[in-house]
Amino acid sequence: MTEQTIHQITLPTPYAVGDVHLYVVIDEAVTLIDAGVHTDEAWEVFKGELKKLNLTIHDIDQVVLTHHHPDHIGLVGRLDHVDRIYGDELVHTWLTRDQAYFDHYLDFFNQMYEKWGVPEPFRIIHKSLSQTLKFSTEGALTDVLTEGDAIPGLSDFITLETPGHAESHLSFYNSKTGDFLGGDFLIKHISSNPLLEPPRTKGKERPKPLLHYRDSMKKVLDYNFSSIYPGHGEIFSGHHSLILDRLAKQEKRAYKVLDFLKEKPATPFEVCQFLFPKHYERQFGLTMSETVGQLDYLMDVGEIVEQQDSGTSYFAPKYVITKE
Numbered sequence: 002m003t004e005q006t007i008h009q010i011t012l013p014t015p016y017a018v019g020d021v022h023l024y025v026v027i028d029e030a031v032t033l034i035d036a037g038v039h040t041d042e043a044w045e046v047f048k049g050e051l052k053k054l055n056l057t058i059h060d061i062d063q064v065v066l067t068h069h070h071p072d073h074i075g076l077v078g079r080l081d082h083v084d085r086i087y088g089d090e091l092v093h094t095w096l097t098r099d100q101a102y103f104d105h106y107l108d109f110f111n112q113m114y115e116k117w118g119v120p121e122p123f124r125i126i127h128k129s130l131s132q133t134l135k136f137s138t139e140g141a142l143t144d145v146l147t148e149g150d151a152i153p154g155l156s157d158f159i160t161l162e163t164p165g166h167a168e169s170h171l172s173f174y175n176s177k178t179g180d181f182l183g184g185d186f187l188i189k190h191i192s193s194n195p196l197l198e199p200p201r202t203k204g205k206e207r208p209k210p211l212l213h214y215r216d217s218m219k220k221v222l223d224y225n226f227s228s229i230y231p232g233h234g235e236i237f238s239g240h241h242s243l244i245l246d247r248l249a250k251q252e253k254r255a256y257k258v259l260d261f262l263k264e265k266p267a268t269p270f271e272v273c274q275f276l277f278p279k280h281y282e283r284q285f286g287l288t289m290s291e292t293v294g295q296l297d298y299l300m301d302v303g304e305i306v307e308q309q310d311s312g313t314s315y316f317a318p319k320y321v322i323t324k325e
């Protein structure tokens with residue numbers, strides 16, 4: 002029996018987040034966890050790092066993808082000799098560049114932005130989609146993973162669905178060693194952004210990324226991870242206190258939003274300007290996702306209500322204290 006070893010490979014990205022980590026797990030098979038970003042620079046560094054492990058791209062038996070973001074799937078298209086590529090079904094949708102899904106994606110954001118009071122100049126979702134696709138790649142999954150699935154050749158790891166940062170997010174837990182391959186689900190130095198996405202199927206209810214993220218974090222409180230291997234930042238342990246801290250900080254921000262709404266009902270766009278006065282213009286997608294997440298949370302705990310006025314949504318506190 003081979004002893005399982007996990008090697009970290011670090012690649013540059015053109016993103017603000019900086020470098021991304023991939024992992025090579027050597028076991029009965031050689032498994033690559035995640036595939037960096039689609040640039041020539043990342044590809045060259047990748048091959049050089051494999052060489053340091055006495056490997057070439059032809060030694061990779063399979064690729065396992067944590068989620069569909071470009072800095073995690075970008076080099077899949079250059080690994081077309083690999084027989085098995087695993088991930089969530091939605092990763093397949095992005096890899097195959099399913100046009101029907103992209104149409105649905107654009108429609109969804111256009112409709113939501115209109116409803117959320119977003120002014121015309123910020124409704125440039127087609128631009129951000131083409132920017133995303135530029136550093137992504139084309140390919141296909143050979144196998145779809147869901148909760149509890151084992152992966153042949155990667156002993157003792159099971160799949161955990163951990164949506165929030167991305168609807169497609171999966172993490173992998175080794176029950177024998179406690180190793181946890183966490184992608185962007187748990188990162189030590191930054192809180193992962195729960196990003197807005199359309200429902201997987203057109204016409205279904207929109208996913209609530211912040212609520213999914215909270216559920217994913219609460220779910221893994223029951224696990225004892227020895228080492229967490231993240232997509233960004235350092236390898237770490239001690240996820241219990243990190244999660245409790247993240248949950249508390251998020252709740253604090255939500256109550257800041259509630260206080261703002263007590264002044265007067267506001268659209269999600271107005272709440273976004275309030276929460277991120279310096280950043281909302283340049284990081285519109287991120288800040289709007291975070292804002293809608295806080296509103297979803299306040300709706301979920303019953304603190305606010307949604308009101309419609311000529312097609313625009315306003316949020317207001319549910320309980321208004323009237324002064325005598």
Ligand SMILES: [Zn+2]
Nearest residue numbers: 068070166185
């Ligand atoms: Zn990501």
